[in-house]
Amino acid sequence: MPKNVSVEELKAKAKELRLKIIETAKYAGSGHVGGSLSCADILAALYFKYLNVDPENPDMPERDKFILSKGHVALAYVPCLALRGFVPMKSLETFNYYESAYGMHPDSNKIRGCDASTGSLGHGLSMGVGMALGHRYQNIDAKVVVLMGDGEQNEGSIWEAAMASSHFKLHNVIAIVDRNKFCIDGCTEDIMAIEPLDKKYEAFGFKVIKCNGNDMAEVVKALDEAWVEKEKPVCIIAETEKGFGVKKFQGDVKWHYGAMDMDLFLEAKADIEAM
Amino acid sequence: MADNIGTTWTTYDANKMTSREIYGRVLAELGEKNDKIVGVTADLANSTNIGLFGDKFPERLFNVGIAEQNLFGVAAGLAKTGLIPFASTFAIFAALRGGEFVRTDITYQNLPVRIIATHSGLSFGTAGTTHHATEDIAVMRSMANMTVVVPADGWETGKAVRATIDIPGPFYMRVGRGFEPPLHENDDFEFEIGKAMTVKDGSDLTIIACGTPVLQAREAARELEYDGISVRVINMHTIKPIDKEAIMKAVVETRRILTVEEHNIYGGLGEAVGAVIAESGKGCAFTRLGIPDEYSVIGYPEDLYARYKLDATGIAETVRELLGKEIEADEDWSDED
Numbered sequence: 001m002p003k004n005v006s007v008e009e010l011k012a013k014a015k016e017l018r019l020k021i022i023e024t025a026k027y028a029g030s031g032h033v034g035g036s037l038s039c040a041d042i043l044a045a046l047y048f049k050y051l052n053v054d055p056e057n058p059d060m061p062e063r064d065k066f067i068l069s070k071g072h073v074a075l076a077y078v079p080c081l082a083l084r085g086f087v088p089m090k091s092l093e094t095f096n097y098y099e100s101a102y103g104m105h106p107d108s109n110k111i112r113g114c115d116a117s118t119g120s121l122g123h124g125l126s127m128g129v130g131m132a133l134g135h136r137y138q139n140i141d142a143k144v145v146v147l148m149g150d151g152e153q154n155e156g157s158i159w160e161a162a163m164a165s166s167h168f169k170l171h172n173v174i175a176i177v178d179r180n181k182f183c184i185d186g187c188t189e190d191i192m193a194i195e196p197l198d199k200k201y202e203a204f205g206f207k208v209i210k211c212n213g214n215d216m217a218e219v220v221k222a223l224d225e226a227w228v229e230k231e232k233p234v235c236i237i238a239e240t241e242k243g244f245g246v247k248k249f250q251g252d253v254k255w256h257y258g259a260m261d262m263d264l265f266l267e268a269k270a271d272i273e274a275m
Numbered sequence: 276m277a278d279n280i281g282t283t284w285t286t287y288d289a290n291k292m293t294s295r296e297i298y299g300r301v302l303a304e305l306g307e308k309n310d311k312i313v314g315v316t317a318d319l320a321n322s323t324n325i326g327l328f329g330d331k332f333p334e335r336l337f338n339v340g341i342a343e344q345n346l347f348g349v350a351a352g353l354a355k356t357g358l359i360p361f362a363s364t365f366a367i368f369a370a371l372r373g374g375e376f377v378r379t380d381i382t383y384q385n386l387p388v389r390i391i392a393t394h395s396g397l398s399f400g401t402a403g404t405t406h407h408a409t410e411d412i413a414v415m416r417s418m419a420n421m422t423v424v425v426p427a428d429g430w431e432t433g434k435a436v437r438a439t440i441d442i443p444g445p446f447y448m449r450v451g452r453g454f455e456p457p458l459h460e461n462d463d464f465e466f467e468i469g470k471a472m473t474v475k476d477g478s479d480l481t482i483i484a485c486g487t488p489v490l491q492a493r494e495a496a497r498e499l500e501y502d503g504i505s506v507r508v509i510n511m512h513t514i515k516p517i518d519k520e521a522i523m524k525a526v527v528e529t530r531r532i533l534t535v536e537e538h539n540i541y542g543g544l545g546e547a548v549g550a551v552i553a554e555s556g557k558g559c560a561f562t563r564l565g566i567p568d569e570y571s572v573i574g575y576p577e578d579l580y581a582r583y584k585l586d587a588t589g590i591a592e593t594v595r596e597l598l599g600k601e602i603e604a605d606e607d608w609s610d611e612d
Contacts, residue, residue, distance in 0.1 A: 061356070061357060065355070107383075108384055109384060109385065115355065116351075116355065116380075116384070117379065117380075117383055117384050119379075120375060120379045122344070123348055123376065123379060123380055125348075126344065126345045126347075126348020126349055126351075126352065126376070126380070127348050127349070127351050127352040127355065127380060128352060129339075129345070129348070129349050129352060130315075130348060130349035130350060130351055130352020130353040130354075130355070130356075130360075131352040131353070131355055131356055132352075133337055133349065133352070133353060134313075134352060134353045134354075134355070134356030134357070134358050135356060137313065137334065137335065137358070138356060138357070138358075140356070156344070157342075157344040157345060157348065157376070160339070160340075160342035160344055160345035161345050161348065161349075163340065163342070164339050164340070164342070164345055164349065167340075168337070
């Protein structure tokens, strides 16, 4: 059951997370800042309201599972786990360092509270289907939430897994697409069009919910609806802006990945603080 | 049609005759004792015989349809919830179509998924090159954490399936289509993963083989005995971790090694054995039999085995050639343990 946490509190968490993202990018030297900032609201809502997870007992079998299928945003995920108490805040300073537990893509055997190693796109939903089947067989009532990128929708394996999600009637699977409009080479619709994405997921047997993924009230409304679904797997298409929260990054394909000098870092920090 | 010749059979009947059936049966039996065991397949429940497990436990076998990437992702997800998944498809699709999912989801995360891949090597003969698997050993043994086993027949397959239960990490086993004649008469023998089996002792040369060629190697060795040639035959059913001790004992005692496998000579058993020998610093005469880096042709498996000298005749012929090869004498070898 989702916890009783207000939209205002979640907004404050998302802001805190965005600050941690750019700080961590600074420690790391560079990072996937655009796609990390676009999904910060979704991550904050999941980890502070919805997911039944316990930092004191990260491996409890009945926990909800979260898979960061867009694994390149470990830069957002690891700081989120730190804010939620799974890993020490101080440890973020080692991001990208030699033999660090944290690099661009998360390693489930090294990061406390991380359910899946990801980074190669198009794997998360398949693993999520396996987890949901495992839950059902073992009578565990838990959700499996898979956060995917929009460019990632080009991967054929996603559609293998989507087909299986509805075939096996996995209503506990919640697939979220961070629809920030860009992949590395440009706009998704120019590189390899994915629209109409809602109709595609509907045709694959999903209940589709659309929301503004950078508006916490809308994110909460979408997740509320997803959490009570009892028939179909759910796909939330979260319309977001790449780099959301930092004016220089917002909607700029270049900021898929980058490094900030101190001036830009302070500018980004000021932007987020003013949110 | 001029004549009504031949027999009537379908792939469904064929399954009743094969070592794959032993896999399915043993798995069903293990499933009875261990409710953590589940199965996953990609529209090959019948062909791989994991269906026998599904017949017994329909709620524990998940068929993901013709989707090998999803097959291994789902298997990884099941393992993440504490289960022991057996995933079955054809060897070529396990290694290459789903290979990156095996690597990133299963071996990188070090999950206890057991991949039992059938129709390995040339065993799917007339299905053609798309369905021959001559790269899978190379692919699978280069994945960290993976154990790789190639049983010589159905009896070993059954023993290996049982033995996997004690392995904490990922496991790959390739078995044939199942028409291959057995090496063993029954299951009254010791089988330990990582420990090679001496099928026949000998002192002039050692054949190290895996899979169906083991039986052919033993036949060749028996034939050569009539000419006074003493050949040792080692069944190297575990490719990784490889039994270095058995290899080095053979090198020191027989000084000539022939490897035989139903795989490209690159990346398989031969190279694994060759690396052990090279790193030991002991020189010896060495030859690899396998598919000589070409795409195998279409034909019945027996004809393909003959073409690539993986049958008794081809192996015996290669042994004679290898015995004629000059090797540098090394006096220091006499003081070996």
